[in-house]
Amino acid sequence: EVQLVESGGVVKQPGGSLKLSCAATGFIFDDFTMHWVRQVPGKGLEWVSLISWDGARTYYADSVKGRFTISRDNSKNSLYLQMNSLRTEDTAFYYCAKSRLLHRLHSACHYWGQGTLVTVSS
Amino acid sequence: SYVLTQPPSVSVAPGQTARITCGGNNIGIKRVHWYQQKPGQAPVLVVYDDSDRPSGIPERFSGSNSGNTATLTIGRVEAGDEADYYCQVWDNRSDHPVVFGGGTKLTVL
Numbered sequence: 001e002v003q004l005v006e007s008g009g010v011v012k013q014p015g016g017s018l019k020l021s022c023a024a025t026g027f028i029f030d031d032f033t034m035h036w037v038r039q040v041p042g043k044g045l046e047w048v049s050l051i052s053w054d055g056a057r058t059y060y061a062d063s064v065k066g067r068f069t070i071s072r073d074n075s076k077n078s079l080y081l082q083m084n085s086l087r088t089e090d091t092a093f094y095y096c097a098k099s100r101l102l103h104r105l106h107s108a109c110h111y112w113g114q115g116t117l118v119t120v121s122s
Numbered sequence: 123s124y125v126l127t128q129p130p131s132v133s134v135a136p137g138q139t140a141r142i143t144c145g146g147n148n149i150g151i152k153r154v155h156w157y158q159q160k161p162g163q164a165p166v167l168v169v170y171d172d173s174d175r176p177s178g179i180p181e182r183f184s185g186s187n188s189g190n191t192a193t194l195t196i197g198r199v200e201a202g203d204e205a206d207y208y209c210q211v212w213d214n215r216s217d218h219p220v221v222f223g224g225g226t227k228l229t230v231l
Contacts, residue, residue: 035220037165037222044206044224045165045222045225046222047221059218059219061218095164095165100167106153106219107170109157109165112165113164114164
């Protein structure tokens with residue numbers, strides 16, 4: 001059974017830094033592209049970033065480019081999101097998601113974690 | 123950047139058919155994915171690649187895509203289908219290629 005468990009969400013002040021983690025089980029982690037998607041409570045889904053199965057390629061939304069860094073440790077079956085220069089508008093639930101097809105950048109997000117809440121407030 | 127447009131809300135009576143649209147420039151040449159999200163829960167993939175269903179998703183959920191509009195169709199709607207629905211595509215001409223629509227709230231009357 002595929003399981004994705006996010007952690008690391010806390011309350012931070014603007015300008016601060018935070019690292020989210022996503023622990024993956026139930027599939028061969030290093031075969032799949034992984035995503036971070038966020039959602040402001042009560043609002044829609046916003047894609048944040050993706051990383052290819054081998055970590056060689058990364059993409060970011062304009063809203064986080066230059067501030068957030070996605071990474072993965074395939075030896076630990078873990079996905080990360082380093083968040084720097086936090087802004088109040090980064091307040092959201094952050095979900096990690098597994099791509100449906102192996103060794104493909106472009107495929108649907110098949111499995112999602114339950115999310116972790118990041119609150120940026122002074 | 124590529125924009126996906128969804129109606130904010132759709133209402134349907136139980137047992138009827140709900141159609142949720144997703145508009146985008148020439149979206150018919152892209153592969154569209156649909157997600158269902160119930161309150162307090164993570165999104166669930168219900169249709170991928172325009173019209174395919176993951177295992178465990180009822181046949182009542184179907185999709186189509188042509189021209190400038192993709193459509194998620196839910197037949198014989200049940201109270202449990204009440205949720206937010208999001209479309210998503212890959213825009214291969216962008217360096218931020220994953221695009222979600224704004225979401226549609228499906229209300230079962």
